[in-house]
Amino acid sequence: xxxxxxxxxxxxxxxxxxxxxxxxxxxxxxxxxxxxxxxxxxxxxxxxxxxxxxxxxxxxxxxxxxxxxxxxxxxxxxxxxxxxxxxxxx
Numbered sequence: 001x002x003x004x005x006x007x008x009x010x011x012x013x014x015x016x017x018x019x020x021x022x023x024x025x026x027x028x029x030x031x032x033x034x035x036x037x038x039x040x041x042x043x044x045x046x047x048x049x050x051x052x053x054x055x056x057x058x059x060x061x062x063x064x065x066x067x068x069x070x071x072x073x074x075x076x077x078x079x080x081x082x083x084x085x086x087x088x089x090x
Contacts, residue, residue, distance in 0.1 A: 011042070026039060
C-alpha cells in the first residue's frame, strides 16, 4: 500500500470512528512520511481510543512540536494543552 493510500484509508477510518484501523493505517503512513499536525492529532486520538495510551501521549507531543515548528498556534495549543489537563492520558 502506498503512503498516500494508507493516509487516505486512515483518514476514512478515523471518520468512521474505526479507531484501531485508523491508528494502524495512519501509523503506517507516518512511518513512510511524517504526518502533518492535523493527521498527527487524528492518529493520537485513534491511539488513545484504541487503548494505546503511551503511543497517544507521544503522538500528542509530536503534534504539539510540529505545530510550533510550523507556527500553527491553534494546533500547538490543542496538542500541548490536552496532555497536562489529563484529557488524553487520563
